[in-house]
Amino acid sequence: MLTDAQIDRYCRQLILPEVGAAGQQRLLRSTVRLHGRGDAALVCASYLAGAGVGALALEGAPLHGATAAALGLDGGGEEEIGRWIARRNPDCRWLPAAGLARPSAAVAIGTPLPARLPEAAVMLWGGADAERLICAQLPAGRACRECLDAFVGAARADEPSTLLGTFIALATLRALLAVEPIDRPVVWQVDWERPQARPMALPSRPGCVLCAP
Template sequence: MLSDSQIERYSRQIILPQVGGKGQEKLLRARVLVNGSGPLQTAALFYLAAAGVGTLGVLANTPPSVFSALVADQEEATSRVLTRLNPDCTVVVHTGADAIRPAHLVQQYDLVLSAPDPLHDACYAARRPFICAQVASSEAWLFVCRGYEPDQPCLHCLSVQLGQSGESTAFTEVAALFLGTLQTTEALKSILGLHQTSRGKLLRCQFPALHFSASLVKKDPGCSLCGQPLP
């Protein structure tokens, strides 16, 4: 049950038919893990907290630079900044040592936002959505992985070569902030159970041309990870 202060805080979301009071309660109960400390992850954390996601896990060796610039105590920077933004949000900061046990880590959360890394395979095994995003120079891409579902691909099913993080350009940070909003949008849709998610689609955006493309990725029957159904 939402309190009066929560109804006031989230009123602009609650009036949306896709959210409503029940949807806002889902967001407040949700647990989302964000891996990384760059501008992409910073944008996602801010928007998830503002939306009222109840628990945010942050896996990073150092806090996002914008947080450490606002708060002197680096270990508390992330949690203090986000809880100031929204007191309803509980922030759990994980150290790099937690990544050694990815299976245990991802089981504590409903879904994971990350760049492509070993957390993907752990999410597959734990049946958790893995919302993968990355900026490579002037190109940004997003892929929602649910390879544990019979008709959905995993990250290994991608047949296209994706750019890797490399030299920054004048558009890199802009692309990262933009992509962070898209990644957050997919996370919120997943939590709310909306069917129009972009799962199974590879979204790409090229800067500065602002050329967008979306391609459907099919599950690879011979995939070494998701080719055989989970027990």
């Protein structure tokens, strides 16, 4: 049950048919782990915390960028970010990022990262545990090289950080709320020049923990 304070805090989204009381409780039970640093990561974390995601972890501190500087978080580490998230929304817990896979380590052990910041790539997985849909923990086994290559690519530094952070937050919330249920891995390609975004389903490959049929 939502408390009176939570009903007041989330009143604007509780009236949305995609959210409602059940959806809000689902968000409060959710854990989201983001990988990256810079303004896009901070914008994404801010939106997710404001929406009521129950726990956030960010691999990539300290943060750097114009938004981080404006908030007094430029160069801030885990403790500073955790305090800022708590001020943003007391319902959101900040989780230590220790143990989260870094891009190079993820490739080495065959484990893809679930969200890339600030690069324009978002990868979402479906599964029985939808409340932890965007997280670093994957089923036992190895991912195929194509899944890794689709996700761990060359960084592009010219994408607008605010737009990218907002897009990733929206894509994450839609997945957590099952607005569009995901039954297989999806990679989003984002083109800021048009602008447009389109999802691509990865081809199925036997033996891959992500894209196997």
